[in-house]
Amino acid sequence: MKKSTIVSVSLSFLISAGTLFADDKGHEIAKKYYDLKDPKTTSSKATMTITDKNGSQKSRTLQMYGKKDDLGTWSFIEFESPADVKGTKLLTIPKKPNENEQRIYLPALKKARLIASSGKGGKFVNTDFFYYDLESHEFEDYTYTYVKDDKLVDHQCSVVQMSPKSTDTPYLMSEAWISKEDNFVYQMKLYDRKTSEHIKTMNVLETSITDGCIIPVRILMTNHKDNSKTELSLSDLKVNSGVDDKVFSIQNLETR
Template sequence: MNKLVKAITFGTLSLAAVLSSANADERGETIARSYFGLKDPSTVRSSATMTLTDKKGATRGRTLEMYERKDSKGTASFIEFSAPADVKGTRFLSVPLDNGSNEQRIYLPALKKVRLIASSGKKGRFVGSDFSFYDMEDRDFDDYTYTYLRDEKLGERSCNVVKMTSKDESAPYSHAEAWADVADSFVYQLKLYDRATGGHIKTLSVLETGVYDGCIIPVKVRMTNVADNTSTDLVLNNVEVNGKIDGKFFTMQHLEAK
């Protein structure tokens, strides 16, 4: 969850100060360095509910447990669904590799098999939700170039908008636009743009946050699929940060455990 939206710390910047694209790029980089440098927890553990809403407004609920652990390589994550019956026992593991990429595997209880998520499959839906497997990966500062765009209101919030352009040509999104509140320096909205069409395809909205051991954690987010008119709400409960998490959660043995 915390990988999806991280805090961006920066001061108020006026459009009048952006005199050239070079200045905009420099400001964007400065903003992003603060963003990626903001304090993150070393571990996060929580229970969660996921609510899927289809284009007719019908909803389906799910419950799950989430574990994250950060080290020098990146962030490892483990997720296990406990309800309803059609997804119960489904487990997902993402681990950072030495080359900076992430290896993802999913255990499907109906087949009693583990499937490796290939790079070409990462734009697919994560367990039928509006999040993709790609959305579940960790990101670093060097994965993007940055441009400060403008100041803009997001509801009652006064925000700065920054464009983040992916350097990875195989990424499903060509770029994203991030809205950060100047009052608390947190990103409350991300618009994601499809690489194939260039169009706005998804919006990630942070609806609620909490502060845990000095870290801002998004505890309620909504991913809206603009193209399909569907959405997924993810709500964290019983959040624990910087606690000890057994390393077994991030192993193939635990992923495959019966």
């Protein structure tokens, strides 16, 4: 889940939110999230822990890099272990407003391939994250409708329905739990485009505030269709410390 994610202009808020129509209220609540400060660069180590329907677990370690510029948000992911996924890399490149290009490098094939738009609803290296979940999405990509107020663990939240304007997405819609305290999204329910079923839930379990940016450092993606889940945990997080532009190149993607 990216805002312009991990991920963005000012709003004039009405004095009384109760006077807003549902879509206006949802629009303004969501805008507060997208207006949060984004880091210019990030880098971290990460662990993905995958739990299948039988309770069996397997872990993967990886390196993650991010950069934001006028085009959008760039990201580069490389798996370090175990051996069967070591060297697998994913590069996300912002091409133009509301459009991203994703390329994956598979060591067995010794070359990178482009992820087609129709393939972005596929599992990322057999985790519970889709390729779509790992790319940037802008405020203008959705329409917003306020649903209700709700409490999520320690957070008093506004629940906002987000409907993608494009039909070329794996999700028909999502519901975001946005904290009234810090305007960050702590839960998202994701609905399948073909069946309209609630297929996945994303929960932010832990955040870090660095250089004024709220960074999710533990994310749990629960797959209700497959009865599996994947937890992504970050460590050695560096924010606004700089990342070489060469990291986000196709040449680096294809370098063994």
